[in-house]
Amino acid sequence: MNAPQPLHPGVNLDVTDRKSHEKASEVIFGFWIFLMSDLVLFAALFATYAAMSTQGIAQGPTPSEVFDLGSAFIETLLLLLSSFTFGFAILAMKYSTSRLRLLAWLGVTALLGAAFVAFELHDYYVMIVNNDAWPQTSGFLSAYYLLTGTHAVHVSAGILWMIVLAVQVMTLGPNPLVKLRLLRLALFWHMLDIVWVGIFTFVYLFGVAA
Amino acid sequence: MSWETIFGQLGWDSLVFTGAIKHPSASEFVAFGAGSIVVLGAVAVVVLLTVMRWWGPLWRDWLTSVDHKKIGIMYIVIALVMFLRALIEAGVMRSQQLAAYDSAGYLSADHFGQLFTTHGTIMIFFVAMPFITGLMNYVMPLQIGARDVSFPLLNAISLMLTAAGAGLIMVSLVVGEFSTGGWSGYPPFTGIEFSPGEGVDYWIWSVTLASIGSTLTGLNFAVTLYKKRCPGMDMFRMPLFCWTTLCTSILMIFAMAPLTVATIMLALDRYAGFHFFTNGDGGNMMNFANLFWLFGHPEVYILLLPALGVWSEVVSTFVGKRIYGYTSLVYATMCIAVLSFGVWLHHFFTMGQSANVNAIFGIATMIIGIPTGVKVYDWILTMFRGRIRITTPMLFHINFLLTFVLGGMTGILLANPTVDFQVHNSLFLIAHFHNMIIPGVLFGMFAAVQYWFPKAFGFRLHEGWGKAAFWSLAPGFLLAFFPLYWLGMNGAPRRTVMWADPAFYPWLALAMLGAVLLLVGTVFLLVQIGVSIRQRRQLAVPLGDPWDGRSLEWSIPSPPPAWNFAVVPQVDGRDAFTEAKKNGQAYRSPAAYSDIEMPCNSMVAPLIGIFTFTLSFALVWHIWWLVVVSFIVVWGVVIARSFVAQTNEIIPASRIEAEHEAFLAAARATPGVTRDLEMSPQNRGKAAPDRLGQPGQKRPDDVLESAI
Numbered sequence: 020m021n022a023p024q025p026l027h028p029g030v031n032l033d034v035t036d037r038k039s040h041e042k043a044s045e046v047i048f049g050f051w052i053f054l055m056s057d058l059v060l061f062a063a064l065f066a067t068y069a070a071m072s073t074q075g076i077a078q079g080p081t082p083s084e085v086f087d088l089g090s091a092f093i094e095t096l097l098l099l100l101s102s103f104t105f106g107f108a109i110l111a112m113k114y115s116t117s118r119l120r121l122l123a124w125l126g127v128t129a130l131l132g133a134a135f136v137a138f139e140l141h142d143y144y145v146m147i148v149n150n151d152a153w154p155q156t157s158g159f160l161s162a163y164y165l166l167t168g169t170h171a172v173h174v175s176a177g178i179l180w181m182i183v184l185a186v187q188v189m190t191l192g193p194n195p196l197v198k199l200r201l202l203r204l205a206l207f208w209h210m211l212d213i214v215w216v217g218i219f220t221f222v223y224l225f226g227v228a229a
Numbered sequence: 230m231s232w233e234t235i236f237g238q239l240g241w242d243s244l245v246f247t248g249a250i251k252h253p254s255a256s257e258f259v260a261f262g263a264g265s266i267v268v269l270g271a272v273a274v275v276v277l278l279t280v281m282r283w284w285g286p287l288w289r290d291w292l293t294s295v296d297h298k299k300i301g302i303m304y305i306v307i308a309l310v311m312f313l314r315a316l317i318e319a320g321v322m323r324s325q326q327l328a329a330y331d332s333a334g335y336l337s338a339d340h341f342g343q344l345f346t347t348h349g350t351i352m353i354f355f356v357a358m359p360f361i362t363g364l365m366n367y368v369m370p371l372q373i374g375a376r377d378v379s380f381p382l383l384n385a386i387s388l389m390l391t392a393a394g395a396g397l398i399m400v401s402l403v404v405g406e407f408s409t410g411g412w413s414g415y416p417p418f419t420g421i422e423f424s425p426g427e428g429v430d431y432w433i434w435s436v437t438l439a440s441i442g443s444t445l446t447g448l449n450f451a452v453t454l455y456k457k458r459c460p461g462m463d464m465f466r467m468p469l470f471c472w473t474t475l476c477t478s479i480l481m482i483f484a485m486a487p488l489t490v491a492t493i494m495l496a497l498d499r500y501a502g503f504h505f506f507t508n509g510d511g512g513n514m515m516n517f518a519n520l521f522w523l524f525g526h527p528e529v530y531i532l533l534l535p536a537l538g539v540w541s542e543v544v545s546t547f548v549g550k551r552i553y554g555y556t557s558l559v560y561a562t563m564c565i566a567v568l569s570f571g572v573w574l575h576h577f578f579t580m581g582q583s584a585n586v587n588a589i590f591g592i593a594t595m596i597i598g599i600p601t602g603v604k605v606y607d608w609i610l611t612m613f614r615g616r617i618r619i620t621t622p623m624l625f626h627i628n629f630l631l632t633f634v635l636g637g638m639t640g641i642l643l644a645n646p647t648v649d650f651q652v653h654n655s656l657f658l659i660a661h662f663h664n665m666i667i668p669g670v671l672f673g674m675f676a677a678v679q680y681w682f683p684k685a686f687g688f689r690l691h692e693g694w695g696k697a698a699f700w701s702l703a704p705g706f707l708l709a710f711f712p713l714y715w716l717g718m719n720g721a722p723r724r725t726v727m728w729a730d731p732a733f734y735p736w737l738a739l740a741m742l743g744a745v746l747l748l749v750g751t752v753f754l755l756v757q758i759g760v761s762i763r764q765r766r767q768l769a770v771p772l773g774d775p776w777d778g779r780s781l782e783w784s785i786p787s788p789p790p791a792w793n794f795a796v797v798p799q800v801d802g803r804d805a806f807t808e809a810k811k812n813g814q815a816y817r818s819p820a821a822y823s824d825i826e827m828p829c830n831s832m833v834a835p836l837i838g839i840f841t842f843t844l845s846f847a848l849v850w851h852i853w854w855l856v857v858v859s860f861i862v863v864w865g866v867v868i869a870r871s872f873v874a875q876t877n878e879i880i881p882a883s884r885i886e887a888e889h890e891a892f893l894a895a896a897r898a899t900p901g902v903t904r905d906l907e908m909s910p911q912n913r914g915k916a917a918p919d920r921l922g923q924p925g926q927k928r929p930d931d932v933l934e935s936a937i
Contacts, residue, residue, distance in 0.1 A: 045379055049452040052482060056444055059486040063523070067494070067505070067516055075504070075511030154503055158511025161503040165494065183868055191874065200871070 029206055030109050032198065039195035043202065050203045054210050057173075061214050064169060065221065068162040072226065075158025080150045082159070082226030087142065091223040094138045095215065098174075101131035102212045109205050112198060121193065122185055128208070129181045132174050139171050163222065170218060173211050180204050237852035238427065243405045255335035259321065264403045293830040295381035296791055297366050300388050302685060304363025305678070307395050308356050314399075315351040316751060318344050323709075323744040327737050329727035341726040342409030343428065347398065349412025350432060353528070354439040355395045357666065360674045361535040362391070362446050365474045368681060369450065371782035371789065372468045374459025374798045379452040381828045382870075383445055389838025390442030394435040396842050397849075401431045405849070408432035411724065413521055414495065416506035416514045421499045427849050429499065434845035437492045440485045440524075443531075447481025450474055459781075461800035465559070468780040468803075469552060472559050473538030476566040477531050483570070484527035491520035496848075518580065522573035530569040532666065534562060536673030537604060540626055543676055544608050546776050547623040548615030549904065549919055551804055554607040561600035561607075568597050578646045579653045587646040594644035598637060605630060616919075618904060621695035622676035628703045629668045636664030639714065657717025660710045667706050675702070675754065682761075683775045683914070687787040688768040692908045694757035702750035709743025712736035770914030772896050777904060777916035779804040784815065786892045787914060792825045792880060795889035810918070816896045822882040822889070829878050833870045837863055 024033065024040055027047045033040040072082055108124035115121065143164070146152040154164040184204060187197045232240075241247055245264035249257040278284050291299055321336070322344050328334040336344070370378055378384050401407045408428040410419040414436075419429045454475045458467070467475075495517065497503040504512040545552040552558065574582065574590040608630060617623065639661045642648050652658060675698075683689045713721075716736050721728070761768055773787040781798055782789075784806045796819040802808050809815040840859045847855035901917030902909070 045452060045456045048456060049379060049448060052448045052451055056448065056482045056486055059483050060490055063487045063490040063520060067490070067520070070513065070516060071505075071511065075513060077504075077509070077511035079511065154497075154501070156504075156510070158504040158507075158513060161494075161497070161505050161512075165497065165503070165505075183871065187872065191872070194874075196874070 030113065030202060032113055032202075035113050036195070036198065039198045042195055043199055046199055047202060047206075050206055054206060058210070058214070061166075061169070061217075064162075064166045065217065068166045068222065071158045071162035072222075075162065077157040077159075079157030079160055080152055082163075082222075083228075085146050085150045085152045085160075086223050086226050087145065088223055088227050090138060090142050090145075091219055094135050094142075095219050097131050097135040097138065098212055098215050101128045101135065102209055104128045104131060105205055105208050109201065112193060112201055118188060118193065122188060125181055125185050125188075129178050129185075132178045132181075132208075136171055136174055136178075139167065166222065167218060170211065170214055173207075173214075177204065177208055177211065180207075234854070235852075237847070237850040239404070239850045239852065243427075243850075245403055245405075254337070256337040256340045259336065260340060260402075267399055267402045288835075289830070292835045293385075293832050295377075295385045295828050295831060295834070297370050297378050297381065297384060298685065298789065298793075300384055301363040301365075301367030303388055304359040304366060304391070307392055308358075308360035308363060308674075311351050311355040311359070311395055311398075313751070315348050315356060316748065318348040318351075320744050320748055322348065323737075323741045325726065326728070327741050330731070330734055330737075331729050332727065334727055336726065338726045339406075339409055342724070343407045345724050346408045346411055346414075346428075346432065347401075350436065351398060352666075353412060353532075354436055355391070355398060357532045357670055357674075358439060358443060359391055359395075361477070361532060361670070362387075362443070364539070364674065364677050364681070365450060365477070365535055367685060368677075368782060369471055369474045370453060370457070371684075371785070371793060372471050372780050373454065373457060373462055374781050374794060374800065375453065375457040376793050376797075376825065377828065378449050379457055380449050382831055382833060382876075383449050385831070385834035386837050387442040387446045387449065389834045390438050390445075390841060393838045393842035393845065394438035394442070397431060397435040397438070397845055400846065401428075401435075405431070413525065414492075415521075416495060416498065416517050417508050417512075419495060420507055421502075422507070430496075430849040433492045433496050433499075434848055437489060437496075438841060438845060440488045440492070443481050444485040444489070447478040447485070450478040451482060454478070459794075459797050459800060462805075465556070466800060466803050466805070468538075469541035469555065469558055469562075470535070470538035472562050473534040473541075476562050477534045480527045480531045480534075480566055480569065484524045484531065486524075487520045488524035488528075491517055491524070494520075515580065518577050519573070522576040523570075525576060526573040527566075527569045529662075529665070530565055532670045534565065536670045536677075537562070539673045539677040539680070540608060540629060542780070543622045543626050543680055544611050545804075546680070546778055547618045547620055547626075548612050549618075549777065550611055550615040551779070551807075552607070553610040553613070554603075555803065557603055558607050561603040564600040565597060568593065568600075572597065575644060575646075575649070578649045584646070591644050591646050591649075595641055598641055601637060605634060616904070618907065620907075621679045621690075621692060621699055624696065624699045624703075625672045625676040625679075628699070629672060632664060632668040632703075632706070636661060636668070639664065652717050654723055655717035656713040656721045656723055659723050660713035660717060663706075663710045663713075667710070668703075672702065672706075680776070681782075683768075683770045684773065684782055684787050684789070686765075687771050688761060688765040689770055689775055689908075689912070691757050691761045691764065691768065694753055694760055698750045698753035698757060701746045701753060705743050705746025705748075705750055707743065709740050709747055712739045712743075767910040770912060772892075772899060772914030774806075774916050775912055775914050776907070777919060779807040781805055784809065790885075790888060792827055792885065795819065795822060795885050810916070816893050818890065818893055822886040824882050825880045825885060826877045827880055829876055831870070831876070833866055836866045840866070 024044060026033065027044050028051065029047065031040060032043060104124055105128045108121055108128060111117070111120040111124055152160050154161050181204060184197060184200055187200070191197055245260050249261035278287060291303060294300065322341065325334045325336045325341060366378070366384065370376070398407070405427045408414060408419060408424065408431060410424060410429060410432065414429065414432055417423060419432070454467075454471060494503070494505040498505050498507060498512070504510040506512050506514045506517045541552055541558060572590055572594045574586065575594045578587050578591075608626070639657070643652065643658065643661055679690055679695055713736075716733055719732065721730075721733055770787055773785055773789075774783040776783070781800070784798070785794060798805070806815065840862045843855055844859035844863065847853070847859060896915055899913050899915045901915045902912045903917045904919045906912055
């Protein structure tokens with residue numbers, strides 16, 4: 020019963036909140052497994068994109084004709100920065116007694132995430148207006164929109180989740196349930212960063228370089 | 230508001246009954262009959278529930294339950310209902326092929342296409358999957374000494390997603406048509422250009438629901454097995470069924486996602502004009518083949534591994550010996566799980582890769598035969614010098630060993646690309662995979678039901694009817710599928726609605742006879758359940774251990790209480806319950822009882838099930854307002870649930886103590902029965918020590934040890 024709970028990957032609450040930490044191991048492990056399955060989904064999308072972006076161009080535009088590296092760079096910065104601020108949110112949850120600090124960092128993170136999604140939608144808009152690059156144009160563009168779109172849907176779901184948890188922090192208080200949920204959302208959010216780094220590299224950089 | 234806004238593409242003509250009235254033909258009447266069975270069946274269930282006043286208990290005790298045992302039973306009920314449908318479809322297809330020599334037979338080609346598509350889709354996603362999932366749900370937590378799975382509500386949600394998918398496929402019998410593209414749904418045939426109707430959409434969404442449900446199940450079971458084992462239960466002390474459950478769960482986590490991706494892409498092609506798998510504009514159907522079989526091959530092992538776990542449990546119990554080669558069985562299971570990801574290309578050897586690529590995948594496929602062979606030897610060696618009790622599960626096991634090896638041999642033949650080119654898409658392939666799945670998986674599940682039924686319901690199944698079922702199912706399988714090997718080698722293609730070679734006739738007739746025997750065997754199984762319920766007093770085994778079982782689930786009452794174990798057991802070896810019985814540790818009162826925290830019932834899962842059903846039904850028929858509403862409700866329910874703070878209830882120690890002590894007292898007061906009386910009414914579920922011959926003679930385990 021009183022044996023120290025083992026540490027799990029990611030931020031641990033053992034030092035400041037023993038009670039939450041005791042319940043963490045199982046749910047956090049479960050969530051890592053969910054992330055793994057989600058990553059398999061992205062892997063399938065990446066593989067599809069890899070095939071389609073070279074062989075599925077048909078009469079449509081090529082990757083280097085449609086991608087705007089500058090915009091993708093800004094999106095990268097926004098998303099990485101949001102992960103950074105989420106880190107501060109988690110530190111605030113772990114070490115600070117102020118609910119406000121946690122909520123403030125969550126708010127900043129959500130705004131950065133929303134800005135990322137907005138930039139991405141703007142990218143789509145520009146591609147369609149300038150190059151007539153609809154998802155229906157070619158296999159390459161279908162794969163591109165599905166890969167980046169799935170990522171954008173994940174980010175949007177993350178923002179919605181963040182709002183729900185912010186409401187729970189305000190109404191239920193940062194109890195163990197809410198804290199563990201925030202830990203899991205953090206893992207989710209950081210995973211989306213990693214996927215985005217993959218997208219930036221393999222879709223945008225490779226696409227423009229070729 | 231127009232009809233289209235409210236009902237989408239749904240119209241009176243969508244009802245299966247209109248077709249039979251407008252264009253009467255034998256084929257339409259068969260569809261009419263099938264639709265009527267669904268409608269009448271549903272009405273009968275509603276009437277029965279109302280007359281018996283079972284709605285309340287059904288909702289309170291079952292649908293809202295998050296108890297892994299009840300969820301497991303519900304999964305198996307779904308599997309059995311769907312099995313009956315898909316089995317009848319198989320019979321209909323057999324009779325069409327028999328009738329269609331040099332004539333059109335009685336089914337239209339389109340109707341026949343729907344039949345082989347639903348037969349395959351249902352048998353894989355809504356029979357085999359729920360059957361193994363239900364079994365793992367019921368047995369695995371009991372075997373590792375846990376009170377439930379790690380995420381009980383998620384478990385209920387997985388069940389309801391599967392149920393919604395099964396419901397969708399049943400509705401397709403009444404409203405509209407199903408896909409004609411086979412269970413693997415290859416585009417471009419299933420694309421909008423060649424299959425413009427609603428059929429493929431039914432396929433897409435029912436399979437997608439099942440696939441998401443299975444992903445969540447895999448996650449849940451893997452976490453349970455890693456985190457919820459009782460003290461002392463190291464990984465290498467787990468019963469083998471738990472090992473196979475673990476490997477299956479890992480396969481589910483990795484393999485279901487590619488299927489979801491493939492079906493979603495196909496949906497985007499069909500609904501939004503994307504070009505993933507179309508013929509022109511850069512689409513490439515080979516991508517579908519790769520994604521589908523990246524799921525499809527591990528899927529074969531998702532189904533098979535739990536059945537292999539069942540065989541390990543059955544053989545060691547009914548031989549009364551510890552399993553031979555435990556460690557090698559574990560490693561063999563792991564090897565199969567890993568290798569299963571490296572062989573998907575053998576499903577399309579003929580689709581244009583280079584010979585070298587084919588050779589690599591052919592060799593990888595043959596290598597799987599090695600760990601599988603190890604397992605077969607281990608089971609045979611377990612029987613060596615054991616006292617084999619020829620019970621129904623054991624009959625199925627012996628039948629499995631013989632026929633599975635034959636099926637494996639034909640698999641090795643098919644793994645050779647040069648052979649595969651000759652028999653690809655022929656009935657030889659159909660014979661091969663039925664030869665693996667029926668004696669391996671389906672009969673494995675039947676054996677598991679015979680074996681664990683007394684645990685779940687507190688009484689044994691009638692042995693005579695079980696044996697009768699075996700003796701029609703086993704020859705039925707041989708007659709139904711071995712002729713197909715011959716037909717396939719002589720060039721009979723799969724999925725053929727009519728044919729003209731007179732040499733095929735006798736073989737198709739034999740196969741029909743086999744199908745009839747399989748139907749009869751299934752009826753015997755249903756009779757067995759009916760008879761056993763009537764004779765439940767003679768067959769009662771409330772003390773929980775009718776077979777002299779070896780693992781923890783046999784140490785608790787039958788049926789087990791909601792909390793499974795009054796006190797979490799402490800284990801210090803394999804075959805924990807056998808050891809406890811040997812050392813006199815069984816049925817001892819624990820030092821102290823404490824309160825138990827159990828999850829409360831929740832209506833979240835059934836709500837999600839209902840609204841994912843309406844969501845996918847609306848997607849099939851393009852009823853967009855219902856799509857939006859259902860989507861919002863599903864996620865609204867999830868969010869609302871996250872605000873509920875009180876999700877557990879406390880069961881007081883006094884109640885647990887009273888129930889458990891009563892059980893222990895009854896167990897101590899009842900004399901155990903020897904294995905000779907296993908099938909007699911004296912068997913109340915307490916086993917007497919079973920020794921060979923004279924007192925003092927060595928027990929089977931010791932005999933083998935001294936032999937080695």
